[in-house]
Amino acid sequence: MKKKTTIYDIAKALNITVSTVSRALNDFPTISKATKNAVLETAKTLNYTPNKLATALKLGKTNIIGVIVPTVQASFFASVINSLEDGLKDKGYRIILYQSNESLAKEINGVKALLEAQVDGIIASMSLETNETNHFEEVVKQNKPLILFDRVNKSFGVPTVTLDDFMAGYIATQHLIDKGYKKIALLTTVHQIKIFSDRLQGYKKALLDNNLEIIDEFIIYGGLSIKDGRFGVGKLMRKKNKPDAIVAGDDFTALGAIKKLIEIGETPPKIGVIGFSNEGFSAYITPNLSTIDQHANEMGKECAKMFLKMIQQGNPYDEVSHTVLTPTVIDRESTGRIYK
Amino acid sequence: MKKKTTIYDIAKALNITVSTVSRALNDFPTISKATKNAVLETAKTLNYTPNKLATALKLGKTNIIGVIVPTVQASFFASVINSLEDGLKDKGYRIILYQSNESLAKEINGVKALLEAQVDGIIASMSLETNETNHFEEVVKQNKPLILFDRVNKSFGVPTVTLDDFMAGYIATQHLIDKGYKKIALLTTVHQIKIFSDRLQGYKKALLDNNLEIIDEFIIYGGLSIKDGRFGVGKLMRKKNKPDAIVAGDDFTALGAIKKLIEIGETPPKIGVIGFSNEGFSAYITPNLSTIDQHANEMGKECAKMFLKMIQQGNPYDEVSHTVLTPTVIDRESTGRIYK
DNA sequence: CTGAAAGCGCTAACAA
DNA sequence: TTGTTAGCGCTTTCAG
Secondary structure (H helix, E strand, C coil): CCCCCCCCHHHHHHHHHHHHHHHCCCCCCCCCCHHHHHHHHHHCCCCCCHHHHHHHHCCCCEEEEEECHHHHHHHHHHHHHHHHHHHHHHHCEEEEEEECCCCCHHHHHHHHHHHHHCCCEEECCCCCCCCCCCHHHHHHCCCCEEECCCCCCCCCCCCEEECHCCCHHHHHHHHHHHHHCCEHHHHEECCCCCHHHHHHHHHHHHHCCCCCCCHHHEEECCCHHHHHHHHHHHHHHCCCCCCCCEEEHHHHHHHHHHHHHHHCCCCCCCEEEEECCCCHHHHHHCCCHHHHHCCHHHHHHHHHHHHHHHHCCCCCCCCCCCEEEEEEEEECCCCCCCCC | CCCCCHHHHHHHHHHHCCHHHHHCCCCCCEEEEEEEHHHHHHHHHHCCCCHHHHHHHHHCCCCCCEEEEECCCCCCHHHHHHHHHHHHCCCCCCCEEECCCCCCCHHHHHHHHHCCCCCCCEEEECCCCCCCCHHHHHHHHHHCEEEECCCCCCCCCCCCEEHHHHHHHHHHHHHHHCCCCEEEEEEECCCCHHHHHHHHHHHHHHHHCCCCCCCHHHEECCCCHHHHHHHHHHHHCCCCCCCCCCECCHHHHHHHHHHHHHCCCCCHHHHHHHHCCCHHHHHHCCCCCEEEECCCCHHHHHHHHHHHHHHCCCCCCCCCEEEECCCCCCCCHHHHCCCC
C-alpha cells in the first residue's frame, strides 16, 4: 500500500517547490518551458494522479453536478441523463446521480446529500409525490444553479426546461382531427404536476378550435399504465356514445388501449390512438403507435447549456429563463385512418 | 453571497472547540448529551451543511463510486445502474456516472477522471471497442475496488459479475428444440467480448445434446440491430435449406427478424424466434418475443454487494470472486409452435 | 521565473 | 469530557 504521489513528491524529486509544480501542472504562462517539461515528465514517472478533491476544497468548486430523477429506468430520463452527461463531461463536469424513486422523502435526502457532496449545482425533475419546494430552496440559498426540467414548478423562481404541454395536448388532438376522427376521448390523470392539466387544456382548445364538442364523459381520469389503458377503453366503449379516437396519457396507457381495442375488434386505426413520450416500444408494436415526441435529448442538452450559462454569469439567478421545447407528432399506424 | 457556515462557526457560537463540534456531529460516545444537543441545535440554527469534501480529503475516502457504462440509454444498463444506485445510496455511497459511448478512448478518460475525483472504487462494463485493460490497471494499483460486469475480461484478475452466456445460448436453443423446432439458425456477431462466442458454444452444445446437426450456413455473423435482423433472415430464407427457427443475437435483431418473417409470410411462431435481453418492447410487439432475461437488476445488486464486500475486507483483492448469474427463458408467442 | 506560507473544512492523535 | 494542533493535497498571494 504505497502512498500516493502528490505534488510534494514531484517538487522534492526536482528540488523545486510545490507552487512551481502546481503552476507547471496548470499550465501557467509564467513558467519556464524547461521546468514545466521536467515537472510533466516526473509527474508521469511518478505516476502522479491529481487529487481533484484537494483542488475542489481549495477552490470551492468540485466540477460535479448533481442530477435527481425519479428513476433512470424510464427511457425518457435515461435519455435526458445521457445527453446531459455527454454534454457536460467535455466541459470537465462529472455527474452524481440520485434517484428519488418518485418519493418526496428520497428527493429531500438527495438534495441534502448532493449539497453535502458540494456539487456545483443541481439539475432535477420532481417526483410525483413532490408538492413543495422547500428542500430545493437551500440550493438557491447557497447560490448554486438549480435547474428543474420536465416535472417542474414554475411558480418557484428557478430556471426550467420543459415541453410545451398545452401544445402537446393540442397537437395530439389536432393530429387525430386531421386524420378524420371527430369523437375524441382523453385518458388522463390528475396531479400536482401541471403537465397533465396543461395537456387537458390543449385537448379542449383543439376541440373548440375545430368546432367539436367537449364531451365530459370522454375525459377519463385514472392512472397511467397498460392496465389503466385497457380499463379506460373498456369504460369508454361501454357507453352508448362511443369515441372514435383516444388521446392516451402516455405510451403505456396507449398500449393498453390498443390491446383492448384489438380484443374487441376495433383495432386501430379503426379507432385512432395516440400516446405521449415515444417510448422505445412505440415504433415496434402492431399497429405501431403514433405519439408525441418529448425530445428528451434536447431537454438534456438545454439543461446542460443553461447550467453552463448560470455558472458563467456571476450570480446564477441574475436572469431566470424558462426554456420551452416544442413537442412534435410522430405519425404512425395507430392514427392512420384517412377519411374525412 | 454570505459565507458558508463551518464547524468553526458552531464552535465559536458555543464557545467550544471544533473537535468537540466534530465529535458531537459524528455522534461520538465520549460526548456529553448537553453539548451534543447544543451543537446539533446551533448547527440547525446556523443552517450548517457538512462539507463532505473536507472529510473525504482528510479521511482519504469520498464515499463516491464511479460507474462506467457504454450508455444509460440501453435499458439493460439503465436497470443495472438503477439497482446499483438504489442499493448503494443507503450505505452512504453516491454514484458518479460516466458513459463511454462504446469508445475505448472515452473509457480511458473515464477511468482517469474518476480516479482524479478520488472515487472509492469503480464498477464498469467495457465498451465494444475495448480490447485491453491497461487503463483499468491503475485502479487496481491504487488498491481500489474495481468490478467488471456483463462485458468483462476474465483473464484480467478483477472480480466480475456476469451472466452465464454459454448457458444463455444453450437454453435459448434448447427452448426452441423443446417447442419442436429442429433446424435452428443463429444470428450473431464476432467480438472481443466473450459473450457472443460463449453463446455460440452454448448454441452448438444444445444442438449436439439433442442430436441435431450443426449447420455452418445457419450461423450468420453480422451486426446486431433491427436492420441486421432483417438482413440475416433474408439471407437464411434464400437458401434451399431453410431453418425453422432463429436465435437472434439480441432483441433488436430478433425484432428485425420477425418483421422480415412477417413480410414473407412466415410469421412467428411458424418460424420460431428468440432474442436476448428482454428489452422493454419485447413483451409488447406482435407476436410478442420470447427472449432471455439477463437479470439486469440482480446484476446491479450483485455488483453493489461485491463492492461492499471488497471495501470491508482490508485488501479488496484478497479474494477475487466471479459471480455468474443464471439466465432464464421468457416464453412468449414468438416461439409458440407446439408439435414435435 | 520561482519560493514561502496561509488556508480550504474537517478529523484524530495527543494532552489535559 | 474537552482542547490543541497537525495535516489531508492543493492553489494563490505576496515576496523576491
